[in-house]
Amino acid sequence: MAAPHDAPNAGELLTAVREWLERETFDGRSSSTRFHTRVAVNVLSMVEREIALGPDQAIRHRERLTQLGCADDHELARRIRDGEFEQRQDEVRALVFESICDKLAVANPSYVDDEMGEAGSVV
Amino acid sequence: MSTSQDALERNLAHVMGVEYISDLTRLTAGASRETWSFVARDQKLILQRERSGGVGRLRHEPALLRAAHGAGVPVPEVVIDGSRSDELERPFMVVRFIDGETIARRILRDGAFARARSTFVTDVADTLARLHSLPIEAVPGLDASDPLTMYEKLLRDLGQPHPAFELVIRWLREHRPPSARQSIVHGDLRLGNVLVDEGGLRAVLDWELAHVGDPMEDLGWLCVRAWRFGSQAPVAGIGSYKELFEAYEQASGVRPDADVVRWWEVFGTLRWGVICIMQMTAHMTGMTRSHELAAIGRRVCETEYDAFRLLEGRW
Structure with missing residues (x-):
């Protein structure tokens, strides 16, 4: 995939390690080791998703920043803080929400599905 | 040794x-x-x-x-x-020493704690009402600074860009509840910091973040999604807002204002997000190298998502 490197590519190597961790290291270990193994598996899964989704997400993120006239998230954060987007609040919120969803798609895609009806309502 | x-x-x-x-x-x-x-x-x-x-x-x-x-x-x-x-x-x-369980997922899921779960919201509301009834002079020297200003400063000092949090902070500033009664606030009351046995709530632990502030801060923090540990119900993964408000009113005589509690839940969500960044930073600076702390950095977007969901239709 990423010449000059031979197969497997970076993502496939990670998958191989993650699968080994899932297969081999859960039984007969202390609860702390099992917990930290589970965390390690989650981290590797996250990096696998980032390798798969990251390039397209980076392009979309660049487009969002361009639409708002910002070079990067530092500038966007600063200009929101300074109140520069008072006239474009809905637009800024919608674009920022898109980035949140992209981040979640890599970090924890089930977070959105797990959400329950009562979140956001008070009674 | x-x-x-x-x-x-x-x-x-x-x-x-x-x-x-x-x-x-x-x-x-x-x-x-x-x-x-x-x-x-x-x-x-x-x-x-x-x-x-x-x-x-x-x-x-x-x-x-x-x-x-x-x-x-x-x-x-x-x-x-x-x-x-x-x-x-x-x-x-x-x-x-008090014997009991503190691990949130066990309290939420083990059959042994079914009874403790059924009284948890009432127990916790009663406990908070008692704490909030203390005169603030009972414990001299507690921090009384504004938590929003404090966490805003912490976020700035961490130096990571979070446009979502900037929008949330603006909302919090613009919708701050009118000045409330001040009480001693536990500051971190949630599953993980309480000790429970089969009979119910046995002890409230981890008082290190106690301070003087709006008592509704404790109610809002208890509802932050991270403290539901994957369960559905908004109050600690166990109860509904309505149950919490009614139990707190019963115990204290003060009916919580849902909008005020929501403000504190939004603030608490931001606060947990900032704490996640701090934990990630502890790893990145080498203070405590840990893949668990490193991974917490990628949980920050969960709190951004939660805050945006809470504010949907309310901006």
Whole structure:
């Protein structure tokens, strides 16, 4: 995939390690080791998703920043803080929400599905 | 056993006024303190000691526990107040051990805690009402600074760009509840910081973030999604807002304002997000290298998502 490197590519190597961790290291270990193994598996899964989704997400993120006239998230954060987007609040919120969803798609895609009806309502 | 543990054992026996103590075992090493268990005069006890380089958070805790106990809040009994002592090198306290469960997922899912779950919201509302009824003078010296300003500054100092949090902070500033009654606030009351047995709530632990503020802060924090640990119900993964508000009104005579509690839930969500960044930073700076802390950095977007969902239709 990423010449000059031979197969497997970076993502496939990670998958191989993650699968080994899932297969081999859960039984007969202390609860702390099992917990930290589970965390390690989650981290590797996250990096696998980032390798798969990251390039397209980076392009979309660049487009969002361009639409708002910002070079990067530092500038966007600063200009929101300074109140520069008072006239474009809905637009800024919608674009920022898109980035949140992209981040979640890599970090924890089930977070959105797990959400329950009562979140956001008070009674 | 290391020499420093030997020394601790000797010094602890001296502090306790006994010939010897036994079974000294380190339980946890949190970010700001160490927790040990030991036995003296056939009684199981807990030692909490500030970590080296600690920030003095143990300073008010024994006084706080005693005041809370006086108001009927279930807390561990303070045996020795070492918050101003140097006998164990750093500030400490010794409290009586209470048996029970603190692990949130077990409390939420084990059959053994079904009864404790059924009374949890009432128990916690009653506990908070008692705490909030204390006069703030009962524990002098507690921090009374504005939490929003504090967490905004923490976020700035961390230097990571979070446009989502900037939008949330603007909303929080523009919708701040009118000035409320001030009380002693626990500051971190949630599953993980309470001790439960089959019969119900046994003790409220981890008072190091207690301060003076709006009592509704404790209610909002209890509803933050992270503290539902994957369960569905908004209050600690166990109860509904309606149950919480009714139980708190019953116990305190004060009906919580849903909008105010939501403001504190939004703030709490931001606060947890900032804490996640701080934990990730502890790994990145080399203070505590840990893949678990590193991964917490990628949980920040969960809190951004939660805050946006809470504010949908309310911006």
